Amino acid sequence: MHPNNDKTWHDWRWQIRHAIRSLDRDFCVLFGLDFQRIDAVQRRYPVFLTPYAAAQLTPCSPEDPINRQMLPHPDELREEPGIGPDPFSETGGAACCFGLKQRFPDRVLVMASAACAMRCRHCTRKGLLAQAEVIRTPEQLRTAIEWVSAHPRVREILISGGDPLLLSDAKLLAIVRAFAALPQIDAVRIGTRVLSTLPMRITPRLATALGKFKKVWINTQFNHVRELTPEACAACARLVEAGIPVSNQSVLLKGVNDTVEALFDLCAGLQRNRVRPYYVFLCDPVSGIAPYRVPLRAAKALERELVIRLGGLAMPRFVADIPGAPRKTPI
Ligand code: SF4
Incomplete structure (x- = not known):
């Protein structure tokens, strides 16, 4: 069912209100999943699927690249030696003040929301968002x-979470306005996945309001060319046409984009939509994402092949985020 002619479909709050928060036996049968194993996973790592997201799924295809990002995989519960839930000390680690973290001297991370429009199965903050220190009050x-x-x-603020675009316009704009008003700040970067998970959140009004600050940059995450739906492409266009640079940070995911063809199609599709393919991240050393990890050797081979096929403007940098490293590390 895709009520494309229904106004509610294009209302992001309606999408959130109608999200699937738990998969039942019938759903698992339809999507070719073993209910008992999936139920054990979703009790630990919950599911969140808006009607928009659910409409992208393919029945009976657990290995489909979109299904793999959205639906639990039994191996999420597999332990991996030396890998824990919080390698970057995102919970309980040293904070500058409540909701503010600094890993690099010229940038700070502002935690603005603990909610997301999807529970991506490969999320680096998987299992941590419930405990995140999130700025909620004016104080x-x-x-x-x-x-x-x-x-x-x-000189640079990164507003992240969760997904800050799950905040109301008023709350999001208040946070952006407060940081953008500081003369020392050159860029307010917003990390959001709504372009691929909930594109109707980018309303023309919000895009225009964000563009007016003339300091906002958007970093988003598309991992497969099929996520570039007509709705997603329109959302990208609204931001770009409001004067906001949009860059993409993919995660290299087994069974999703770990072939040269998949990466080429994704990067070309992003460039066609004026979104800069910026980074391809190796999966972080976080527990719960074992089924998505691509070995370093395979990642290096992919980068070598991709650079031959893509022009420089469309070629992302392959990097790893290593705990304790002073910057993103090229692979
Ligand atoms: S949107 Fe980002 S933070 Fe939220 S679950 Fe997906 S990857 Fe994680």
């Missing part, structure tokens, strides 16, 4: 602004 925001003002080396 917390004021304290964060004061901290940044007192640290003039900080």
Whole structure:
């Protein structure tokens, strides 16, 4: 069912309200999944599928690249030696102040939302979002602004979560406005996956409002060319035409985009939509994502082949985020 002519379909709040939060036996049968094994996974790592997301799924195809990103995999519960739930100390680690973390001298991460429009199966913050310290009150925001003002080396703000675009326009714009108003800040980067998971969230009004700051950059995440649906392409266009640079950070995922053809189609599709293919990340050393990990050797071979086929503007950098490293590490 795709009520494309129904106004509610294009209402992002309606999409969130009608999300599937648990898979039942009938759903698993339809999608070729073993209910008992999937149920054990979803109890630990929940599911969240909007009607928009569910409409992208293919029945009886657990290995479909879109299904793999959205539906639980039994091997998510497989333990991997030396891999834990929080390698970057995102919970309980040293914070600058509530909701503000700094890994690099010129940038800070602002945790603005613990919610997402999808529970991506390969998420690096999987299992951590419920405990995330998220800025919710005007006092917390004021304290964060004061901290940044007192640290003039900080010139870039990364607003992330969860997905900050799950906030209301008013809350999101208040956060962006507060940081963008600091003269030391050159860029307010928003990390969001709604372009691929909930594109109707990018309303013309929101895109225009964000563009007016003239400091906002959007980093998003498409992992497969099929995520570039007509709705997603239209959402990208609204941002680009509002003057906002949009870049893509894919995750290299087994069974999703771990072939040269899949990466080529994705990068070419992004470029066609004026979205810059920026990074391809190796999966982080986080527990719960064993079925998606691509070995380093295979990633290097993919990068070598892709660079031959893609022009520089469409070629992403292959990097790994290594705990304790001073920057993203080229593979
Ligand atoms: S949108 Fe991002 S933070 Fe949210 S579940 Fe997906 S990968 Fe994780």
